[in-house]
Amino acid sequence: MTMTLRRGIVAVTLAAFVAGVVPAPARAAMIDTSAAVAASARSANLARVDSVLARADVQQRLTDLGVSPQAARDRAAALTDTELASFATRLEQAPAGGDVLAVIGIVFIVLMILEFTGVIDIFKKV
């Protein structure tokens, strides 16, 4: 008796839940603005990362360390939206702006790439 009642409640709760999350059929195929904003931000962030990875000096340093630039790029593409945004921002804020990277700047950027793409783990929170 109690079991039946409980099951009944669970079923009703689930039904309410499902009814709440299924979108109206006519609108299912419209892409809403938030989804488009997220997709657009993602591709912009990926482009920011790509522009750093495309630098010859950065590629050289990565290759020296035995990391293929393409693999780093693929791993960047697999990050979540939030991680990718954070990665792109930190790359740009690295102390190495401008066309001529100081050697220390390149090392810093490369370390950051390795960190974010999971090759090494240096920025661990202490």
Place this chain on the structure above:
Amino acid sequence: MRIGRTAVLAVALLASGCGTLPGRSGGPGATAPWPADTPPQVDLSATPFFPQDDHQCGPAALATLLGASGAHVTPAELVGDVYIPARKGSLQIEMLAAARQRHRIPYVIEPRFETLVRLLAEGRPVLVLLNLGVDAWPIWHYAVAVGYERDAGRMLLRSGRTQRARMSLWRFKGAWGRAHRWGFVVLRPGEVPQAATASGFAAAVADFEHIDKGAALRAYDAGITRWPDAPLLRLGAANMRLAEGDRAGAEEDLRELLLRAPNDVAARNNYAELLSLRGCREAALAEIAVAREHARGTALAAAVDATAGEISARAPAAGEPCP
């Protein structure tokens, strides 16, 4: 927690307590790069002031910002929305949500000092998050930037119990930088800051859509006037018109958008769907095929495939004037 630090800070889980402002010592600000065509000093003295109660800088700062935008509310009225007693602070995400509840669109500014200066120069107070401690031992604090004195190297803030705190630029930049330069302004629907970006503005309005679709539409339309070529704004406007029942208007927005940005996947997808809904099967199939082409490898690919499936399952309607 490899990437966690930044992500967590940016997303939500950070509650801000309220420290006291450090004293007036500080270095010169003259070395800082200063944006051209901004006045040497700004003091938005008409900005209201609410001295904070213990630890409640979140409600006080938000009431200050909203009041300056004509949405009058006291910190006490905001405490229930944004203050978490157990953490003696307020979450960033709840500060934004509370602004929306007062019918203002919160716009999170680009994390650059130059943007902050430009917003102040155009008369907009900016609510900023500061870390008055150090990275390992943070003391979070919300304050409202209301001006600056470039040559004296000072930021002017409504902060804590101080109506006109003059913080050295050097200290301000450190504290703001340790909070990842987070800050926001609030906009009446239809207001567009000069120092905004189209994508940031579109994101801000998209998050406001669920509050008031008509107001969101006004905001998108104002954005379109400012940035006629920004796809996201026209997409948002089309979505709002559709939500208000104006299918023809939505279709018109999307057509205009696609003239300017033919590769825009979301717009092409939605345009195809609208055509399909009114029975234009052939035209819809042609459009969705183009959308799929451009969507390959992007975050929208799955959504576009789903649309294509729905469109091919729908029968054409006779007598409909189709493009």
